Amino acid sequence: MFKKLLAATLLLASFSALADTFTFTAIPDEDEARLQERFNKVATYLTAQLGVEVKYIPVKSYVAAVTAFRNDQVQLAWFGGLSGVRARRLVPGSEALAQGYEDQFFKTYIIANTSTGLKASDKFPVGIAGKTFTFGSKGSTSGRLMPEYYIRENLHKVPQDVFSRVGFSGDHSRTIAQVQSGAYQVGAVNYKVWETELAEGKVDPAKVTVLWSTPAYPDYQWSIRGDADKRYGKGFTAKVRAALLNMKDKDLLASFPRESFVPASNNDYAPIEKTGAAIGILDDND
Amino acid sequence: MPAEKSAQRQFSSGRRLAFVSLLFVICAFCCVPFADIAIAQSEPGRELLRMLQGLFSPHWQDIGGLLSALGSTVAFALLAVALAAVLGLGLAFLFHWRLVRIFAASTRAVHEIFWGLIFMQIYGLSATTGLLAILIPYIGIFTKVYAEIIQQQSRIPASTLSPQTPLLSRYLYTLLPQSWAQIQSYTRYRFECALRSSAILGFIGLPTLGFHLETAFKQGDYSEAAALLLIFYMLIASIKYWLKVRLIPVYLIVAVFLLPDSPAMGGSYFWQFISQDIWPRAVLEGQWGDALNWYQKQFMQLALPGIGQTLLLTQLALVLTGLLTLLFYPWGSRLLVGKKLRLGGAGFLLVMRSTPEMMLAFILLLVFGPSGLPAVIALAVHNAGLIAYLIARYSEVLTLPPDAPRGFNRYFYNITPRIYPQFLALLFYRWEVILRESAIMGILGISTLGFYIDSAFEDMHFDKAFFLIVITALLNVLVDMLSRRIRQYCQLQEQQPG
Known part of the structure; x- marks a missing residue:
């Protein structure tokens, strides 16, 4: 009895926010420190375009973004390929609305510490077997799903059996830092993050180098819940899509960072779904 | 004379304390060959230098946030x-x-x-x-x-x-x-x-x-x-x-x-x-045979190796925690160091116990490379900071005779023997805490129970996560029971920290 009362009080305390705000989130994958600042600008833009109050809430992990989407805490989200597939499977009727221009042909780089003596090549670098290896976040498309798929495909073993040690750095920037320091010998990293950090001078080319690039795959996208029209009025989903596609301000686009947004559909992510199922991380009954 | 002897027997739990301490040290040594504590060659210089620079130029933009x-x-x-x-x-x-x-x-x-x-x-x-x-x-x-x-x-x-x-x-x-x-x-x-x-x-x-x-x-x-x-x-x-x-x-x-x-x-x-x-599909469908298979599979493939790694790390971290505690507590105690040193010592202990273990582990990961070693050291530093602080506080209520020895002699022959039972009691209280914390060191590429739990959450396999959390909790309860037995055996008073 007392516990129920307590739970009720706690719940009340947490329901102070308005229900009719349109809320979105973004998976934290890069330059997290400025996420709030940058995405608040996006929220302002969307508020003006959509005529409802739009708020951004920050999350710490891929799974938190997916959970918030499932629990209707957010109605729109900037997901990675895999997290988007996961989220849309949990919310019936939800749709992929738009992807970044670059996301149509996204890539993962396999990087290595130069002390390994491994050299860049066009073919999958089989020499990485036996080394220590770090993925990015466990739920990342570019930091986990795709590299794991190509490792299994080319070496016919699960990563734990290919490498002498497998780590999950949790973040692309940390993957680079760890391979650069030699803590791990080889790693897999989102090519956009690599190029950004290279341009910013955070990468020392004498210490860490790109070995191989995966073939292109579809990645990040905006997804919206299926009940958005019912809640915010007919045609709302189309309005959101238009607002996203019309985002031309360089400053806003730099938040992602993308050149522009192009239309996307759930079907565009069928390859990701297949890959996820192939390596067993999308399998519900595993 | 007989009265004295019986009094001695009554109060002398010293032998048991020594025996238990030795047992744990030997146990830790036995863990070493099996624990995953390799050192990888690395050049952390650049990253560590940046950390050091950061430490000396603290800066924050968004004051409101x-x-x-x-x-x-x-x-x-x-x-x-x-x-x-x-x-x-x-x-x-x-x-x-x-x-x-x-x-x-x-x-x-x-x-x-x-x-x-x-x-x-x-x-x-x-x-x-x-x-x-x-x-x-x-x-x-x-x-x-x-x-x-x-x-x-x-x-x-x-x-x-x-x-x-x-x-x-x-x-x-x-x-x-x-x-x-x-x-x-x-x-x-x-x-x-x-x-x-x-x-x-x-x-x-x-x-x-x-x-x-x-x-x-x-x-x-x-x-x-x-x-x-x-x-x-x-x-x-x-x-x-x-x-x-x-x-x-x-x-x-x-x-x-x-x-x-x-x-x-x-x-x-x-x-x-x-x-x-939180239930696997087989349970929801009422397929009890399949459900049993599922749980058995999770137990054999994830829980069992997870338990092994977790326990190995815990035992090593526990002994290292004890060592570090004995090394560091004097710096926080009024009876052992002067005022200025004690201020520094207390600050040092505060930093030790308040720096999140995950951050310590990451810094150590850059230095030693990925293995159980950064985890053991991080856990030991954090927990030693905490126990040393409590022991230092406890030591200050002790009274010294006017002719008490000074310096090292005071440390070795007066204070440390007197705080030892309390020290051991606290260490055993922290045992289950260390076990719990060693489970959250997944970033180091060591497959503790926490690593599997974190993976299960990330993959949204809540059934798996729930099962593994239950296993972790049971392991905790078990260690807690064992530690209570040992405290009783050592006649350690159930005295609380603080």
Whole structure:
């Protein structure tokens, strides 16, 4: 009895926010420190375009973004390929609305510490077997799903059996830092993050180098819940899509960072779904 | 002479203490060949230099954001501890009920981070999640510890009462007043721990200091990370100046307003979570044979190797914690060092115990490469900082004879032998804590139970996560029981820290 009362009080305390705000989130994958600042600008833009109050809430992990989407805490989200597939499977009727221009042909780089003596090549670098290896976040498309798929495909073993040690750095920037320091010998990293950090001078080319690039795959996208029209009025989903596609301000686009947004559909992510199922991380009954 | 001898036998638990200590050291040595503690060649210089530079140039841009994070950190800790203390005190009087004991043992056997991850599935990123994640385990802790404190009190005042006196009055007027000072001091100590828990909950997304700390650290913004850490240290160091009993009601009211706003959630996922999400499909479909197979598979493939790695790391970390504690406690004790050194020593112990283990582990990972070694050292440093602080405080109530030895002799032949039972008792209390914490070192590429639990959450396999959390909790309960046996064997008083 007392516990129920307590739970009720706690719940009340947490329901102070308005229900009719349109809320979105973004998976934290890069330059997290400025996420709030940058995405608040996006929220302002969307508020003006959509005529409802739009708020951004920050999350710490891929799974938190997916959970918030499932629990209707957010109605729109900037997901990675895999997290988007996961989220849309949990919310019936939800749709992929738009992807970044670059996301149509996204890539993962396999990087290595130069002390390994491994050299860049066009073919999958089989020499990485036996080394220590770090993925990015466990739920990342570019930091986990795709590299794991190509490792299994080319070496016919699960990563734990290919490498002498497998780590999950949790973040692309940390993957680079760890391979650069030699803590791990080889790693897999989102090519956009690599190029950004290279341009910013955070990468020392004498210490860490790109070995191989995966073939292109579809990645990040905006997804919206299926009940958005019912809640915010007919045609709302189309309005959101238009607002996203019309985002031309360089400053806003730099938040992602993308050149522009192009239309996307759930079907565009069928390859990701297949890959996820192939390596067993999308399998519900595993 | 015979009287003296029997007195000696009665008080000399020294042999048993030595035996148990030796046993644990030998056990740790036996763990070394099996534990995963290789050192990888690496050149951490560049990254470490940047960290050092950051440390000496703390910097923070967004003051408003910082203050609000500070506010929610304190608010979560205050409200959760206040509620948990009241509920724990109530339950402590029912501690003779088995159900209450089981409740207390199982709630405190799960790490706050895991409670946070569980409640996040139900209440999203909200104040409720943050409060419950601290409240639930702390109820268990307070229930147990308060009950033990009350148990130690004298029954004589109660025997002076009329037999008709109601039970509640007996408690309120005889046992509670006697225990009050100890309860207060313990609750104060726990509040410091709750501040740490609250900050660390930021790592999974709640808007506390840890949120920004993890971000800054992960992104390599070491100046910002340093600013946050320094603020956190100051917060902990200043508790004794602002946490006044009389002001607590005011603080509590303010804390309610400081709780972060949470976005509303559509519908309740509580029922779905406990009736569906946490069970494998076979259980939901009633295929008991398949379900058994499923659980067996998870146990053999994940839980068993996870338990092995977790225990190995725990045993090593435990012994190293003990060593470091003995090395560091004198720096915080008035009886062993002068005033200036002690100030520095106390500051050092505060930094040791307040730096989140995850950050220590990451720095050590860069130095030693990925293995169990950074985990063992990080756990040992953190826990040694905590125990050394408590032991140093405890040592100051000891009285020295006028002719007490000085310097090293005082350390080796007077103080250390006298605090040793207390030291061992605390170490055994921390044993289960170390076990719990070693489970959250997944970033190091060592497959502890926590690594598998974290993976299960990331893959949204809540059935797997739930099963593994139950296993972890059981392991905790087991270690807790064992440590109580050992404390009894050593005739260690069930005395509480604080």
